[in-house]
Amino acid sequence: MTGLSITAKVLIGTSLLGCVAGMAGSFVVLRRRALVGDMLAHAALPGLCIAYLVIGDRHRLGLLLGAFLAGLLAMGVLTLVTRTTRTKEDAAIGIVLSTFYAAGIVLLSVIAHVPQGNKAGLSTYLFGQASSMLDADIAILSVVSLVALVVLMALYKELKVFSFDPEFARSQGWPTLMLDMTMMGTLTVVTIVGLPIVGVVLMAALIIIPGAAARFWTERLGVMLVLSAVIGAATGSLGTLESSGQLAQWLGFDPLGLVTGGIAMPTGPVIVLCGAAIFLFSVLFAPRRGVISRAVSEVNLRRKTARENLLRTLYELSEHNLEQRPPIALEAIRARRAWSPWAARWLLAAASRRGDVERKQNQVRLTPKGLRRAAEVTRAHRLWEMFLIEGANIASDHVDRDADSIEHLLTPDTLDALEKRLADSGALPEEDRQVPVSPHALEESESTPSRDP
Amino acid sequence: MHSNLETQFAVGTPAEADSPPPVEIHDMTVAYHRKPVLWDIDLVVPEGKLVGIVGPNGAGKTTLIKAVLGLVPLASGKVEIYGRPYRRQRHLVGYVPQRESVDWDFPVSVLDVVTMGTYGRLGWCRRPGKSERELAQDCLQQVGMEALADRQIRQLSGGQQQRVFLARALAQSAQIYFMDEPFAGVDAATEKAIINLLKELRAQRKTVLVVHHDLQTVQQYFDHVILLNMRLIACGPTETAFTAENLNTTYGGRLTILDKAAEAVRLGDRPR
Numbered sequence: 001m002t003g004l005s006i007t008a009k010v011l012i013g014t015s016l017l018g019c020v021a022g023m024a025g026s027f028v029v030l031r032r033r034a035l036v037g038d039m040l041a042h043a044a045l046p047g048l049c050i051a052y053l054v055i056g057d058r059h060r061l062g063l064l065l066g067a068f069l070a071g072l073l074a075m076g077v078l079t080l081v082t083r084t085t086r087t088k089e090d091a092a093i094g095i096v097l098s099t100f101y102a103a104g105i106v107l108l109s110v111i112a113h114v115p116q117g118n119k120a121g122l123s124t125y126l127f128g129q130a131s132s133m134l135d136a137d138i139a140i141l142s143v144v145s146l147v148a149l150v151v152l153m154a155l156y157k158e159l160k161v162f163s164f165d166p167e168f169a170r171s172q173g174w175p176t177l178m179l180d181m182t183m184m185g186t187l188t189v190v191t192i193v194g195l196p197i198v199g200v201v202l203m204a205a206l207i208i209i210p211g212a213a214a215r216f217w218t219e220r221l222g223v224m225l226v227l228s229a230v231i232g233a234a235t236g237s238l239g240t241l242e243s244s245g246q247l248a249q250w251l252g253f254d255p256l257g258l259v260t261g262g263i264a265m266p267t268g269p270v271i272v273l274c275g276a277a278i279f280l281f282s283v284l285f286a287p288r289r290g291v292i293s294r295a296v297s298e299v300n301l302r303r304k305t306a307r308e309n310l311l312r313t314l315y316e317l318s319e320h321n322l323e324q325r326p327p328i329a330l331e332a333i334r335a336r337r338a339w340s341p342w343a344a345r346w347l348l349a350a351a352s353r354r355g356d357v358e359r360k361q362n363q364v365r366l367t368p369k370g371l372r373r374a375a376e377v378t379r380a381h382r383l384w385e386m387f388l389i390e391g392a393n394i395a396s397d398h399v400d401r402d403a404d405s406i407e408h409l410l411t412p413d414t415l416d417a418l419e420k421r422l423a424d425s426g427a428l429p430e431e432d433r434q435v436p437v438s439p440h441a442l443e444e445s446e447s448t449p450s451r452d453p
Numbered sequence: 454m455h456s457n458l459e460t461q462f463a464v465g466t467p468a469e470a471d472s473p474p475p476v477e478i479h480d481m482t483v484a485y486h487r488k489p490v491l492w493d494i495d496l497v498v499p500e501g502k503l504v505g506i507v508g509p510n511g512a513g514k515t516t517l518i519k520a521v522l523g524l525v526p527l528a529s530g531k532v533e534i535y536g537r538p539y540r541r542q543r544h545l546v547g548y549v550p551q552r553e554s555v556d557w558d559f560p561v562s563v564l565d566v567v568t569m570g571t572y573g574r575l576g577w578c579r580r581p582g583k584s585e586r587e588l589a590q591d592c593l594q595q596v597g598m599e600a601l602a603d604r605q606i607r608q609l610s611g612g613q614q615q616r617v618f619l620a621r622a623l624a625q626s627a628q629i630y631f632m633d634e635p636f637a638g639v640d641a642a643t644e645k646a647i648i649n650l651l652k653e654l655r656a657q658r659k660t661v662l663v664v665h666h667d668l669q670t671v672q673q674y675f676d677h678v679i680l681l682n683m684r685l686i687a688c689g690p691t692e693t694a695f696t697a698e699n700l701n702t703t704y705g706g707r708l709t710i711l712d713k714a715a716e717a718v719r720l721g722d723r724p725r
Contacts, residue, residue, distance in 0.1 A: 168569070
């Protein structure tokens with residue numbers, strides 16, 4: 001390991017940390033206990049200080065042990081406060097976190113006045129300093145990561161049922177207290193070994209961000225765990241490379257624009273910023289759960305709705321003389337729907353591009369293809385309306401609006417089932433099977449179909 | 454009141470001493486933060502019955518189930534499942550918690566959740582395999598959800614979520630089922646599907662205890678009722694225990710619909 005360059009060592013360390021913190025963090029994110037990770041990191045500070053006062057900074061493992069014990073103590077205090085007082089967990093986390101952190105800061109200034117020893121080491125724990133990582137740090141990190149990975153994989157099934165439904169898990173006989181302690185213990189250990197790299201203030205980001213980002217991309221716990229490990233590793237390594245200036249060298253430009261500005265950057269904050277960037281990317285671009293994908297499907301639905309409403313309006317306006325497909329004035333369409341002239345024109349232009357209508361100045365006429373489509377749309381609308389009137393007891397003058405919102409989502413299967421049901425109940429006369437007559441009066445009397453007896 | 458309790462108590466118990474009853478509760482008291490929620494519960498549930506647990510909000514219906522399953526500590530008393538403590542009989546018990554008790558946005562599929570029913574049998578670290586998944590698929594079919602096995606659970610309707618929980622309990626392959634409000638917030642079709650499932654379980658000699666809210670359907674659905682309001686008001690076959698008087702005691706006179714009926718019963722009892 002000594003043969004590796006400092007950057008390589010740091011890179012290994014940060015990606016390992018990101019990987020395992022992301023995995024362990026996924027479970028706490030899902031259990032909505034993400035802030036416990038933040039508390040653990042902050043609470044470690046007084047532990048580090050006391051360990052330093054007792055054994056000096058020669059033994060890295062000793063310092064980490066101090067931090068670990070402080071983390072456990074904080075967990076204990078948190079449990080005690082929430083169980084015995086009426087304080088809610090979020091408030092209790094805030095109290096424990098700030099108290100321990102304050103004690104740590106006070107101890108830091110005490111240490112500053114102690115004459116002997118190299119004190120520079122301790123303050124790096126505040127914001128982390130990956131470049132000062134020792135071989136020993138990497139060795140500890142590797143061992144801890146490996147153990148945490150084995151624990152999480154071995155107990156995958158147990159942690160899954162426990163995280164989803166703790167009471168059910170307990171009724172099955174799983175020792176939920178022990179599972180909880182294992183989960184939180186793993187998280188504590190991972191947090192502690194991450195402190196030299198990202199520091200107590202920012203460690204929570206490495207625990208929360210990868211899991212939260214991974215959740216956007218999948219609906220499966222197993223996939224989410226793998227993804228959060230990948231995202232964590234990417235966060236750690238990208239942040240390291242960026243803060244060391246390596247990334248700017250490779251890319252030929254500097255994504256954050258800080259290194260080229262000649263400003264030295266601490267690794268921890270840059271790692272967190274990289275994580276935030278990945279999270280933002282996930283929020284925006286993830287399929288289905290992402291903001292953009294949801295906006296797009298919303299817009300698509302609206303366009304589909306408007307398109308189908310136009311076709312139905314044209315069908316209804318042509319209904320007195322379907323064979324001839326009479327030309328229809330733009331005003332007649334607008335009288336039926338609350339569309340602005342601009343919107344109506346735009347919709348008609350789109351319809352003529354699809355070949356549904358022919359336009360001539362202010363008149364439109366359904367094409368044979370458009371008529372077929374319009375008939376389908378109208379059939380869906382009327383079947384759904386009839387169903388609402390028959391099955392849901394909605395008054396016939398209310399039914400038009402209610403039908404509008406759902407009919408655009410009906411699948412052909414549903415429609416056929418609906419038709420059969422209405423036919424069986426006698427609500428749908430035989431001769432109406434193609435497109436049923438509207439179950440309510442339409443606005444213009446001329447367009448109400450006059451069926452031959 | 455106590456004499457009433459004892460007569461009801463006797464109903465379910467007759468000389469079945471040779472084979473211990475599915476559920477037997479002695480002297481059970483449960484308290485949250487030193488405030489008692491259930492007092493001195495004594496009851497026996499006979500085998501192969503559909504049992505309704507009925508009582509007003511805060512009566513301790515859910516607590517009763519949780520206490521039996523060891524999810525809340527007993528202040529005193531004991532619970533036996535087929536004559537032995539619950540922790541040795543877990544494999545005989547299936548549990549359907551309230552639907553609101555979990556986060557439905559959790560990243561698992563319908564089949565994943567149902568497969569969780571088999572975890573208890575699998576033991577530590579063993580992953581569910583082909584036979585477990587087949588069993589889960591089978592249980593989904595029993596609740597009419599086999600087509601939705603791969604859905605994420607958030608995409609289900611309330612009734613479908615309830616059926617997933619039922620299927621998970623079926624996957625536990627139990628002898629006794631405890632169900633906490635399986636009919637809450639479900640549509641008529643699901644209610645019918647659930648009740649048919651319960652009857653099927655009864656036909657297999659399984660015992661099912663159900664926390665139930667709709668008094669209208671108690672007589673129609675259940676063979677046996679447990680009327681509860683912090684104390685046990687009555688426990689016995691529906692026709693003898695589900696009386697207007699017991700209901701009135703259970704609901705503390707708040708049940709105005711049944712007040713008149715209770716009045717009539719009381720007047721009838723008086724010497725003329």
